[in-house]
Structures are given as structure tokens and as C-alpha cells.
Amino acid sequence: MTTTKKTPASRAVRTMKAASHDRYGDPISVVSVRDVPIPTIEQDQVLVQVRAVGVNWADHSMTIGEPRVMRLGYGLTRPRRGIRGMDVAGVVAQVGSSVGEFAPGDEVFGWCTGALAQYAAVDQNQLLAKPDDLSFQDVAGLPTAGCVALQAVRDIAAIQDGDDVLVVGASGGIGSLTVQIAKAYGAHVTGVCSTPNLEFVRSLGADRVIDYTKTDFTLGDARYDMILDMSDRHTLSERRRVMTDDGTLIPNSGTGGRWVGSLPRIVKARLASPFVSQRLRPFLSLTRRPDLEELLDLIAAGAVRPVVGSAYSLEQTGKAIAEAGGGHTRGKVVVVMDGDAKA
Numbered sequence: 001m002t003t004t005k006k007t008p009a010s011r012a013v014r015t016m017k018a019a020s021h022d023r024y025g026d027p028i029s030v031v032s033v034r035d036v037p038i039p040t041i042e043q044d045q046v047l048v049q050v051r052a053v054g055v056n057w058a059d060h061s062m063t064i065g066e067p068r069v070m071r072l073g074y075g076l077t078r079p080r081r082g083i084r085g086m087d088v089a090g091v092v093a094q095v096g097s098s099v100g101e102f103a104p105g106d107e108v109f110g111w112c113t114g115a116l117a118q119y120a121a122v123d124q125n126q127l128l129a130k131p132d133d134l135s136f137q138d139v140a141g142l143p144t145a146g147c148v149a150l151q152a153v154r155d156i157a158a159i160q161d162g163d164d165v166l167v168v169g170a171s172g173g174i175g176s177l178t179v180q181i182a183k184a185y186g187a188h189v190t191g192v193c194s195t196p197n198l199e200f201v202r203s204l205g206a207d208r209v210i211d212y213t214k215t216d217f218t219l220g221d222a223r224y225d226m227i228l229d230m231s232d233r234h235t236l237s238e239r240r241r242v243m244t245d246d247g248t249l250i251p252n253s254g255t256g257g258r259w260v261g262s263l264p265r266i267v268k269a270r271l272a273s274p275f276v277s278q279r280l281r282p283f284l285s286l287t288r289r290p291d292l293e294e295l296l297d298l299i300a301a302g303a304v305r306p307v308v309g310s311a312y313s314l315e316q317t318g319k320a321i322a323e324a325g326g327g328h329t330r331g332k333v334v335v336v337m338d339g340d341a342k343a
Contacts, residue, residue, distance in 0.1 A: 014038045018117030019317035019335070020082040024065030027325070031063065031318035036083070039114070039121035046102055046122050047094035052140035053115045054087030055317075055333040056173070060325025084321065085115030085335070086287075088122060089130060089140040099124045109139035111287045116317055116335060128292055134299070138306040141173060141332030146295045148252065148285040149177035149228075153185055156281050157226035157248040161186030166217065166242075169230025170206060171197035173324075173332040174252070176307050178228050179204045184303035190224070192217055197330055204307075218242055228252060231327070240278055248279040307331030313338045 016038045021030040041047045062074055062084055074080060089109035092102050101124055102108060110127035112120050130139050153159045165182040169175040170191030182189045183205040191206035194213055201209050210217050212231075218238040227239055228250045239249055298304040309331035312320040317335055324333045 016118040017314060018083050018114075019085075019314055020116075021063060021079065021084075022082050023078050024063070026318075027060060027063045027321035028318040031084075031321060033315050033317070036117070038119045041094060041096050041121045043096040043098040044124055045096045046092055046099055046108070046124050046127060048088060048090040048108060048112075048120050048122050048127075049093040050088055050090040050115060050118055050120055051136040051337055052089045053085045053335045054089075054141040054144065054173075055116075055320045055324040055335060056086060056144045057325055057327075058086065058144070059084040059116075060321050063321050064325070081114065083114040083117055084317075085117070085120075086111050086113065087140055087143040088112055088115035088120050089136040090120070090337075093119065096124070102127065102129075107136075109136070109142070110289075110292075111143040116314070118314075118337060125289065126287075128289060128296070131296060131300070134306070137308045137311060137334050137336060140334050141306055141308055142295055143287045143292060144285075145173040145332060146177055147287045147291045148174050149181050150291050150295060151283070151285050152178060152228050152250050152252070153181045153187075153226070156250055156283055157228075159185045159187050159226055163187045163225040164190070164223065164244075166190045166192065166222075166224040166227045167206075167230075168192040168212075168217070168227065169327075170201045170204070170209075171331070172230055172327070172329050173309075175228070175230050176201075176204055176331050177304065179206050180304040181298065182226075184298055184301075187226075190217075190222065194328070200330060223247070226250070236280065240280075243278050246278065248281055251280075251282050308334055310334070311336050 015035045017033050018036045019031050020034050023030055092104050092106040095102055107130040108127045109130050110122055112122040165187040167175050167178050170179050171193040179189050179191050189206050190208040191201040192210045192212050193201050195211050198209050218234050223244045225244050226248045230252055232251045309329055310333045312335050320333050320335050
């Protein structure tokens with residue numbers, strides 16, 4: 001007589017859908033949706049049932065494995081972790097034993113690793129309550145891009161009322177927030193973008209818009225107290241020519257050579273900065289709860305509005321990552337869950 005061994009319910013395998021890749025390459029080719037185990041949370045973590053994920057340039061970089069120097073940390077020949085996604089929004093499904101701020105059913109957003117899945121494990125101090133008047137898509141695009149924009153305006157350039165700010169790549173995820181935050185800080189803002197995005201950037205509150213396909217901003221007469229450059233196509237000397245004597249240049253494109261990326265430009269800016277009156281300040285932004293709280297205050301006051309330009313399903317994650325890495329987005333790219341896993 002043959003008997004069938006039953007698996008106790010407590011040991012049943014719990015799986016979810018996740019967009020993952022096990023090799024570096026074109027996101028559309030290498031990323032696919034697979035069944036993987038639902039994360040196990042630690043005592044200070046929250047299990048979030050994901051509803052939306054903000055997709056960033058860094059997700060593209062980690063998917064293609066370039067610049068290759070980053071593989072020292074993420075895997076030399078293949079990624080150690082194949083699930084991308086840093087910005088998450090969703091509903092609390094489970095809390096660890098030491099979590100007191102959140103409870104199952106709470107709507108939250110924040111940052112983590114491995115967000116492009118139906119569930120994500122998130123440290124409790126990396127989550128905030130989602131405002132009722134904002135959608136999951138709205139808040140999913142805030143953590144990374146919002147902190148870069150806020151820290152650039154407030155901390156790096158220390159923008160004050162009446163300063164002149166130039167945002168190159170003003171229609172993108174970071175650029176669109178920078179335009180609005182700089183305006184909220186009292187700046188006169190000029191946005192640089194392509195022809196199809198001129199009216200969009202004006203709608204964000206930009207005082208002036210330059211179409212880069214027709215006009216080179218480095219040849220103009222205006223002088224800027226801050227330049228946030230998301231394209232980094234001009235030389236340092238070209239951009240310094242249109243800066244005020246004590247202006248701040250923040251190059252933030254992330255693009256560059258195949259092996260070390262933008263590192264040579266960053267080193268050049270750092271080496272030159274002590275010898276000129278202008279500040280050349282590439283910087284590494286850190287996502288922080290107090291900064292996200294300030295962003296929510298700006299949104300509540302009507303000074304900033306999140307802009308979602310493209311929304312993809314989990315099955316279309318490869319396309320979403322490719323668009324985020326292409327450098328021509330309008331607002332944020334997000335992935336929206338189109339089904340729920342069974343926990």
C-alpha cells in the first residue's frame with residue numbers, strides 16, 4: 001500500500017510573482033515574471049503587498065550591469081539578486097514582532113530592495129503612511145527622485161528666494177520634481193527639455209523653457225545660481241560660463257563609459273572645484289524619512305504634484321526599466337500590480 005506524505009500547512013510553500021533576471025543585458029530580453037518565495041520578514045520589518053513601484057535609472061543600470069565597476073558589488077558575471085525596484089507603495093500584509101507604527105491593512109510607501117514583486121520586505125523605518133488623497137502610483141514615484149530633487153535644491157545649492165535655477169532634463173522624473181521644488185523655494189526656474197515636453201514643463205511652473213533641439217543654453221546670456229544637469233552633454237567649462245560666480249553645478253545624469261560610467265566626470269569636477277569660485281557638486285543622494293515628510297508637506301500645500309508619465313504591468317517590467325534608462329521620460333515611470341499573490 002502506497003501512502004502520500006502530506007505537508008503540514010505551516011510548512012506550505014508560499015510563492016508570489018516577481019519580475020526577475022538571472023543575467024545582465026537588455027531589460028526587455030532578460031527580465032521575466034517568475035514564481036519566487038514570498039519574503040520572510042525580520043522582527044523590525046513589514047511585509048508589504050505591493051500595489052505600485054517607482055522605476056529609476058539605477059534599476060536599468062543594475063539590470064544591464066553597467067557601468068561594469070558596479071558588478072563588484074552586485075555580481076561579477078550575473079546578479080546576486082535578480083529582483084530590482086527600490087521605491088514601493090502598497091498595503092501592509094504582516095508586521096514583525098517589534099513593529100509598532102504600522103498594522104495590517106495600512107496603506108504605506110517607502111524604499112527597499114526587491115520591490116518589483118507582489119510582496120516586499122521593508123524596514124519599518126523606511127516606510128511612511130500614504131496620504132488618502134494620493135494614489136499608490138503617485139507616492140511610488142517619490143522616494144528616490146524626490147529626495148534627489150529636494151536635497152539638490154535645499155542642501156547642495158541652498159537655493160533662496162530670487163535665485164535663478166536651470167534644470168536640464170526638466171521633464172523627467174527627477175527634473176519635474178526639481179522644477180517644482182525650486183519654485184517652492186522661491187527660485188526663478190528655467191527648464192531645458194525637448195519640443196514635445198515644452199508645455200508640460202511650463203505646466204510644472206517653470207518661468208522659462210528652452211528647447212534643447214533648437215537652442216544651446218550654454219550660449220545664452222543668462223546666469224544661473226544652480227544648474228541641475230540630468231543629461232551632462234556639455235563640458236564643465238561650457239556650463240561654468242553660464243553660472244554665477246558662486247553658482248552650483250550638480251551633474252546627475254549617471255551616464256558615461258561602459259566600465260566606470262560617469263566617474264571620470266565626477267573626479268574632474270571634484271578636482272576643479274577647490275580652484276574656482278563656483279561649486280561643482282556631484283552628490284550621492286540618500287533616501288530619508290524626514291525628506292519624504294517634507295515632500296508630502298509641499299504636496300499638501302499644493303506646491304508640488306507627483307507626475308506619473310508611464311504605467312506598466314508587472315509583466316511589462318522589462319519595458320518599464322528600459323524606458324527609465326532611456327533618458328527621455330515624462331515624469332515618473334511606474335509598475336502597477338495587476339493581480340494579488342496569495343499569502
